[in-house]
Amino acid sequence: MNSKNKDFLDILVEISEIMNMITDIDSLLKRIVELAKEYLQVQRVSVMLKEGDCLKIVAGAGLNFDYKDFKVKIGDGASGKVAQTGEPLIINEINEPNKDFGYQAKSYMCIPLKVKEKVIGVLNITDKIDDYFDENDIKIGKYLSSQCALAIERYNLYEEEKRNEKLALIGKFTSAIAHDIKNLLNIVQGYLELMEIEIEDNPDIKEYTDSIITELKLIHGLTLDILDFSKRNILLKKEKVLLSELLNLITKHANIMLRFTEINFEIYYNSDIELFIDKEKIFRVFMNLLSNSIEALNEKGLIKLTVEVDDKLAVFEFFDNGPGIKKENIDKIFDPFFTAGKIKGTGLGLAVAKEIIQAHGGEIGADSVEGEYTKFIIKLPI
Ligand SMILES: Nc1ncnc2c1ncn2[C@@H]1O[C@H](COP(=O)(O)OP(=O)(O)OP(=O)(O)O)[C@@H](O)[C@H]1O
């Protein structure tokens, strides 16, 4: 057995040992990249994972820079291209910087991390010390990348299971409570409707009852959010709704919610179309966004909803010029029970909004600059 074969077996054994020993994903990936660096005798190794349209380094060995905020756009550079095509890239003996990849290493291996054919990231192995990659090195590289992918998938499944268990438990309690509240609200609404008949010719009081009904609708929406969320599979009652009809409904409630504030609410759209949506639920999404913006603005500012329609998508941009979202929080705001900077936040508003939009086959994302603005972008298929 030559020394290379021995290396290969050693690394197989060692990786399977740490895979079974270390359960914390960060330490596990760290160990894998360290092992790769040591066994392959290279300068640098990193694991990058896809996040939106970027790759982010999540573990590194031999990297001589702070990679915490380092990002590469998918499609850019060598690793970005590998993430895009899903094909490994192996380069030996580069004398000239490679123009295609903008890369200047002597020897470089970038191997996609795949889970069931889906690329979730890449493994970069750079600059073999005094040497170039041979067949065995490439085998080890591929093996390591498959193990990284496996570790990440296992971790995600485990986290998902933990999350589901927690949600199921919370769901049991909350759905019982939400259910009762919903029934009580129905009774209150019934009485209000009776009142409205009695006071038909008193516009002042009619304005108050309208306001009460709006607030009730919000509480009702909240209980439905909780019920939906604890069931975890949202059932849609889709119907044909004109965009203008949806926007009118939003404006009506926004005006009531904003009447004692100095917040301006503006709506812009380029053309009216027919949407096929669950009107109640999409309305709730916007009410959740609106509540967040109102809470963020603190009585003063601008909220703007812009809708652009093309032949496939309706794109909604929900903007406010409030304090924005902290950089470290932006990835977490759609997580259930994530709340920040509020006394009474439950952290369900955006999680539910995401579930509803995804149930419609759409997407929701956020963009924010601290101290300047927050923008939520919703894409709904038409
Ligand atoms: N327009 C916004 N401006 C600033 N921060 C926002 C905005 N929208 C959301 N956030 C941040 O995202 C967090 C999560 O929002 P989400 O609506 O999911 O929960 P919440 O508002 O805290 O509670 P809930 O909506 O369940 O009452 C908020 O706590 C807040 O920190």
Ligand SMILES: [Mg+2]
């Ligand atoms: Mg909220």
